[in-house]
Amino acid sequence: MHNKSVAELSKELESGRISSVELTQQFLDRLKTEDGKYNSFITISDEQALAEAKAADEMRAAGKATVWTGVPFAHKDIFCTSGVRTSCGSKMLDNFVPPYDATATANFKAAGAVCLGKTNMDEFAMGSSNESSFYGAVTNPWGLSSGDKRVPGGSSGGSAAAVAARLVPAATGTDTGGSIRQPAALCGITGLKPTYGRVSRYGMIAFASSLDQGGPMARTAEDAALMMNVMAGYDPKDSTCIDRAVPDYTATLNEPLKGLKIGLPKEYFSDQLSPAMEEQVRNAIREYEKLGATVKEVSLPNAKLAIAAYYVIAPAEASANLSRFDGVRYGYRCEDPKDLMDMYTRTRAEGFGNEVKRRILVGSYALSAGYFDAYYLKAQKVRRLIQQDFINAFKEVDVLMSPVSPTPAFKQGEKNTDPVSMYLEDVFTIAINLAGIPAMSVPAGFVDGLPVGLQIIGDYFSEARLLNAAHQFQQVTDWHQREPQ
C-alpha cells in the first residue's frame, strides 16, 4: 500500500478492500521501522491518527466520505495541530501544544484525512538543507545507497523525505523562498507553492508573513491537485487571504498542452547551473515541445537582485514575527531568571538556534533607525521591479520553466558553515515568492543518481494550469515514479 498515491489509496478505501484503521496502522508501523534512517518526523501521533482513522471509517459508513476520507498524510511541523505538539523545529516550541488548529489542519480534518504526525523542518523554516532543526538533520532517501548522507533540502525537508521514502503519500509544506520546491526537487517529488493569498496562513507559524505560503508535497501532480482542493480557499481569519472562487484542480489535469507557450528566463540558465543539471532541465522542456508546446527565451532583468532583496525583507519580517517567543506566555523559558532582562536574553539565547539568531539580527539591523531607507525600503522597491518582470513575461508566455536548484542534493555538513552559499541554493526560487506568483517543482531526471527538479512558474492564480502541465509531463515520463534504493 505504501507505494500507492493518494488517488489510488482513496480508491482502495472506497472499494472497501481495506479500512482506514487498517491502512493507518500499516503506515504507522512502517513509519516507525523506517524513519530511523531519515529522521523525517518530529512527532508521530499514533493515538490521534487511529482515532481519526476510526472516525473516517464511520464517515464512510455514513456515506459522507470525500476523496481524502481515511487517507494518511502528514503535516509539516509548522502547521498548528490542536492537542499535538507543534515545534516549528525549534527548542523554543519543544513543549508547545496548540489549543487550536491551523486552517489547513482544520480543512484536512473536515475532509476526513488522517494525519500521522508532524514532519521535520529547518528551525522556524529558516534553511535550505534541514540541518537547522532542533530535532536533528533529515537524511535524503536518495544517495543513501552510495553511503552518503545527503540533505533533503529545506525547509520542508522532512515532508519531502517522508514522501520520497514512501512513509506517507503526501505531506504539507510551506514555501517562503523555495522551501517546498527545493526539497521537492532534491527528493524527486512534486511540490507546489501557490499564489500568495490562495492558502490561509492562519495557524501556520510565521517566518516572513508577506512571503510565506503553504502548499502540497506529493509524488504526483494529481495528488498535489487533490491536496490543493482541500487547502485552497478564502479564510476570514487571514486578512491576506484572497476571496476568490476555488476551481476543482483535478478537473483540468488532462487538458492537452498543444499551443502552450513556454518562456525560458535566460537569467535562470546561467553559469550558476551545472551543465549536467542544465541538460536534464532542457531534456524535460523538449518533452513539452513533443506535447505541442512552443518555447522562447524571455528575460527577467531584475532576477539577479532577488536574493539580496529577500535577505532584507524576510529577516526584517522574521525579526518582528519571532518577538513573541519571549518566555512569558508559552514555549521555552530559561531556568531561574534573575530579572526580566535576564529572562528575555537567556530564553532567546538558549531557545533559538544560530540560523534563527542570525536572521533576527540581520532583520533588526535592516529596520533600525538610519538604515531603514537604505535596506528595507530599497528592498521593497526591488521587489516591485521583480514583480513587474514577471508580469511583463506573462504578457508573452503562459508559463516559465527553469531549474529549481543549481545543484542536486549536497552532502550533510557541506554548506551549513557558509550561510551565503546556502542562501544561493534558492537563487532560482526566491524571486517567485517576492512576486507572489505560483510555481511547481516536478521530477525531471537524475544527475549522478540524484533527482533533478523542473520549475514551472505561472501567473497569479494559475495553479490549475501548472498542475495540468505537470500532470501531462508525468503521463509521458516516469521520473516521479522512481523509488530511492
Next chain:
Amino acid sequence: MQWDIVIGLEIHVQLATQTKIFSGSSTAFGAEPNTQANAVDLAMPGTLPVPNEQAFRYAVMFGLATNAEIGRRSVFERKNYFYPDLPKGYQTTQLAQPIVGPGYVDIDLADGSTKRVRIHHAHLEEDAGKSLHEDYHGMSGIDLNRAGTPLIEVVTEPDMTNAEEAVAFAKKLHSIVTSLGICDGDMSQGSMRFDVNISLKPKGSDTLGTRTETKNLNSFRFMEQAIAHEVERQMDILEDGGSITQETRLYNGDRDESRSMRTKEEANDYRYFPCPDLLPVEIDDAFIEDARARLPELPDARKARFKEQYGLNDYDAGILSADAKLAAFFEETAEHGEDAKLAANWIQGEFSARLNAEEKSVAEAPITGAQLGAMVTRIADNTLSSAGAKKVFEALWTGENDDVDAIIEAKGLKQVSDTGALESMVDEVLAGMPDQVAQYQNEEDPKKRKKMLGGFMGPLMKASKGQGNPKLFNEILVRKLGG
C-alpha cells in the same frame, strides 16, 4: 524673565467597540484577569489579526467630528519593543498613513473667548495588557484582557499656552467622543489617558524650547496639576541657567511629584515597518457617508441650539451641552417642565451636587428628567416654594415616592397663593408688631428697609404653617407698609 508656555497633547481614547481591534474577544472592563484574551490576543504562534470594521467607523466619525481629513488609505505598522504585557513583542499601530489627518477643535475659554486647537492627526492602534506588580510571590502578573482594545491616539499641534487651555481642550475632546458614543469617557477605568508635551521659551521667541512628555494622566485635575508642576520645574531649571533634558516623565498626582522615566538617549528604536499581516485599508466615499449619517448632534451645535431653543445664556448652554448624557437629561427635564432656565438651575445646582456627593454618573441618577421637570412645573406655577421643592427633590432622590404631586400632597407642601387669605394673614401679623412697623416706616435707607422686611416673613410663614407663597407675602408686605 518672562516665559511662554507651549503645550501639545497626545490623547489615547479607548473605543467603545464590543470586541477588540484585531480579535473577537470582548472589551468589557473588569473581568477576571485573562478571561478576555483568546489565542490572537495571547499572540499564540500562527495566529493572525483581523481588523474590526467598527473601530474604523468610529475613527472616521471622530475625524468628521473634528473637521479632519480622512485618510483614504491607512496602513498599520509594527512598533517593536519587548514588554511582558505586549504579547507579540510589537504594537500594531499607524505611523506614516493614519486614518485621521489634520483637523481642529474650537475651545471656549473662561474670558468668553474661543480658541482653535489644531489636531495633527489621529491614528488607530491596539492597547497593551496590564502588568500587576503586587501579590505574586515576588513575580509580576500579566493580565491581557485589555491587550488589543482599540484606541485612537489623538495628537495635537503645540497650540496651547497654559493649563486652562489644555484642560479645556481635553474636556472638549471628552465631550466630543462621548457625544459620538465612540468612547464611554470613563477616565477612572482608563478610557481616556493624556500625555502632555511641555516646553518653555523666552516670551515672544520664535524658537521652541526642549520639551518633556508627561505620560498617562487620567483625570483633568491631575492634568492641570501636572502641567503646573512641570512648568514650574522647567522654569526653575531655566532661570538657574540650566537646560531641559528631552525625556519622558511620570507624574504622581497624589504626591504632586514627577520623575524621569527615560531620556531621549534611552528611548527605544522601535524599528517601525508596515505590518505584513494586514493589508492597507482603503476608505471609500460610501463608508465616509455612512459614518457621517451616524453622527449625532455635536457639542458645539447642541450649545447653539440650547441658547436658541431654551433661551439659556452662554455659560449655562456650555455646561449643559458638553456632556451628552447631561444634555439629554436637561432636555427631558425641560420637556416636562414649564421653565427651561429653572430646569437648568436645578440641574447645575442640587442635581449635580448630589451626583458629585454620591460619586454617581448622570446615568446612575435615581431620578428622571421627567420627574425633575414635573417639579420645575410646580415651582413655576407657584405651587412649590423653593424650600418645598428641596423637600420634593429629596423624596424623589431617596425613592420615598416617585410622583411629584403625590409628594406635595402627602407633605402638605402646596403654597397658599390665595391673595385674600394671605392679605388677612399680613394684616393680622402687622397688627401684632406695631413697633417693628413704625421702625420700618421711619427707616430711610432702602437697603436696611429691605433687610427689615425679613423680620416679618418668619411670623408670616409661621401663621401660614409654612404654606404661604413667600413671593406674594413679600409683595403684600411692601404694599401695606408703604413702599
